[in-house]
Amino acid sequence: MSDPAFLTPEEEFAQLQKLSNEYEPETTGPLVGDRQSSAAIAIEYANADPVYRVKTAALPAKYAFFRTCRGDGHCGWRAIAFGYFEALLHVGDVTKFEVEEARLISMNNLLNLAGHHEDLYIDFAEEAYDLLRKLAGSLQVGNGAGLLLEAFNDYSISMSIITYVKLLASSWIQSRANEYQHYISTDLKSYCSQNIEAANCEIDDVGVAALSTALLKPAGIGLEILYLDRSVGEEANVHEFSQPMNFNGLIPMIRLLYRPGHYDILYKAEDLPAPPQPAPIHVALAYNNQHNFEATTPDANLLSMIPGMYSHNRFQDMDQSFGQRWSPTSYDFDSIPAPQPQITPVQSYAPAPIAPVSASHQDYMSPVHASPMSHQSPASHHSLQMEQPPVQLPFHPAPPPPVSIDRAPIAIEREGPFRPSMYEFEPGYGAGEVMPFQTSQFRDSHYNTCHFRNPSFQPEEWSPHQYRTGNKGRHKSTSQ
Amino acid sequence: MALSTGPRTNAAGSATVAQRLQKELMDIMMKPTPGITAFPDDENMSRWTATIDGPASTPYDSLVFKLSMEFGSTYPYAPPKVLFKTPIYHPNVDFSGRICLDILKDKWSAVYNIGTVLLSLQSLLGEPNNSSPLNGQAAELWDKDMDEFKRLVLARHKTPEELDGAGL
Incomplete structure (x- = not known):
């Protein structure tokens, strides 16, 4: 590059213009980000021009969430393509995915008419078909949102799909010359x-316009774009490109936020799948079971197999997990702004009625807890485990484990309204300081205090006594 | 929920680049276009050498031009880097062989391929874009003095054999 000092004003202007044309605002971050609260947009503009401040401040009330798209010059195409797949997921109908795949394949004729060679575009198109099939398959498992996000953050897949929808739009325009020529x-x-x-x-x-007519309208997906600019008004202008259809009460809608040169994806709260009933259920469960314990029902016996299930600390651990893991990123929990306050009451319930019981049983029951494989413990003993203080108990040889610890989650499922989650299925969840035992299964888990990622990390220290209480204890117990 | 990060994406990217180039090589071998050749320099396919024949009834008639093509990890979403290896006197090519052609810059599209690039370059030889020249003198002579233009084209040209002899 030549030194700007020697340029004539025209050349300098031309060079500045060139720089400004080449300027790309934000090329970092994920290609498509996680869904987050749109309050972040208002915060971003808190110090901006008053017009923007007023408009962005009004945004979160109507559009609760948004998702960023990387501003690499493809964000508008990417946002609409992503929205298309996400809207289909929202409808959640396998047939719909199949219909869409067939429809897209039939549109190859259109691409051929526009002079594109099938062997050149088919690779791009295949990625779109593949993703449709993958998402259709995910409907039963329910991991579609994660798959979709992963696919769109894969450079090659997302660029293929973007190229494909560009070709669709281009062919659509060329096939309707009298409509678009104006x-x-x-x-x-x-x-x-x-x-x-x-x-x-x-x-x-x-x-x-072309993409919404070619891709979205026939699929019954709506598209509206909010233009956030300096125009007069208290809210961003909304332009509707495509009207959604109603699929048994589900209305697939893509909403984009346009800021000059950049698109992001917006959501209204009603666009999102209904959130699963959250934390209050935990309260009900814990509360009910305390009554069950007194009545010594069989169900309570099953639950008692879960070590530390009802201890005070256990719920504290869960609290932390909600805060750390679920609220910012998870799909299920995004729509629940603050799960924490709803859970906290549990802590006040759990310890109160049980404490006296545990005190009276502690002496002779401590071996049971030290080795949780002793699932045969009679129902009357379970209360002890509920209130086990978070200290390591002296080890006593445990009886052989007749019931696998893996059974525990089944008990949870059957128990009723406890919403299944990957965290509950993980054996040894919340093992933290509550459970002094280790099995080979969760020894490497970060729920284990020996794991460096555990918040209360405590390196393992060897001592002749403890050695027997570790993994080996399980095997030795049979012989002793 | 792990988002693919930089290195992983790149690895996946270059795998698909190689696949795509493999496919293009197949196409070129199966359906050769007259006046155009292209072949990868080595196994990783990221560098190719191509030739185009000068189009008939142009100053480049019956001359053969050698080019180098380099494909980055974002191909086909970014254009290949194409250079004339044969010295060429042309309004839109500079003396280092760099080419000024919109489809090799901002007008690149993922549906272009090696064949379309070479065909575009071939037609650029006969129809230079004199409004944005890299070689101003050539642009001027093209419009004003075609005989002098032809003389300079031939004076600058080297055959592939001469190029190989010079170790280029």
Whole structure:
């Protein structure tokens, strides 16, 4: 580059213009981000121009969540493509996915008519078909949202799909010349190759209109775009490109937030799948079971197999987990703004009625807890485990484990409204300081205090006595 | 929920680049286009050498031009880097062989491939874009003095054999 000092004003202007044309605002971050509260947008503009401040402040009330798209010059295409798949997931109908795949395949004719060679575009199209199939398959498991996010954060997959939807839009425009020619001053073919198909061009209004008509409308997916600009008004202007259809009460809708040169995805609270009933259920469960214990029901016996299940600390651990893991990123919990306050009452319930019982039993029952494999413990003893203080108890040889610890989650499921979660299925969850035992299964888990990722990390120290209480204890117990 | 991070994406990216180039090589071998050749320099396929024949009834008639093509890990979403290896006198090519062609820059599209690039370059030889020249003198002579233009084209040209002899 030549030294700017020797440039004439025109050259300098041209160079500045060139720099500004090449400027790409934000090329870091995930290609498509996690869903987050749209309050972040308002915060971002808190110190900006008053027009923006007013408009962004009004945003979170209507649009509770948003998702960023990387501003690498593809964000508009990416946002609509992502929204298309996400909307289909929202409808959640396997047939719908199949219909869409068939429809997209039938649109190859359109691409051929526009002069694209099938052997060139089929690779891009295949990625879109693949993702449709993958998401259809995910409906039963329910991990579609994660798969979709993963696919769109894979550079190659997401660029393939973006290229494919660009070709769709371009072919659509070229096949409807009399409709689109009015908006375009040059001839359609060269317009499309320079403004739609070019690898590094952002979507323009014509592209949005074409893509929503070609891809979204026939699928019954709505599209609206909020334009956040300096225009007069207290809210961002909304333009609706496509009207959604109603699928048994589910209305698939893509909402985009446009800031000059950049698109992000917005959500209204009603766009999201209904959140599973959260924490109050925990309260009910814990509360009911305390009554059960007094009545010594068989169910209580099953539950008692879960070591530390009802201890005070156990719930504290869960509290932390909710805060740390679930609220910011998880799909299920995004829509629940603050699960924590709802859970906290548990702590006040759990310890109170049980404490006296445990005190009276502690002496002779401590071996049971020290070795949780002793699942045969009669129902009357379980209360002890509930109130076990978080200290290591002296080890006594445990009886052989007749019931696998893996059974415990089954008991939870049957027990009723306790919502299953991957965390509960993990044996040794919340093992932290509550459970002094280790099995080979969760020895490497970060719930183990010996794991460096555990918040209360405590390196393992060897001592002749403890050695027997470790993993080996399980095997030795049979012989002793 | 792990988002694919940089290195993983790149690895996946270059795998698909190689796949795509493999496919293009197959196409070129199965359906050769007259006047155009292209072949990878080595096994990893990221560098290719291509030739184009000068189009008939242009100053480049019956001349053969050698080019190098380099494919980055984001191909086909970014254009390949294409250079003339054969010295060429042309309004849109500079003396180091760099080419000014929109489809090799911002107008690149993922549906272009090696064949379309070479065909575009071939047509650029006969139809230079004199409004944005890299070689101003050539642009001027093209419009004003075609005989002098032809003389300079031939004076600058080297055959592939001469190039190989010079170790280029």
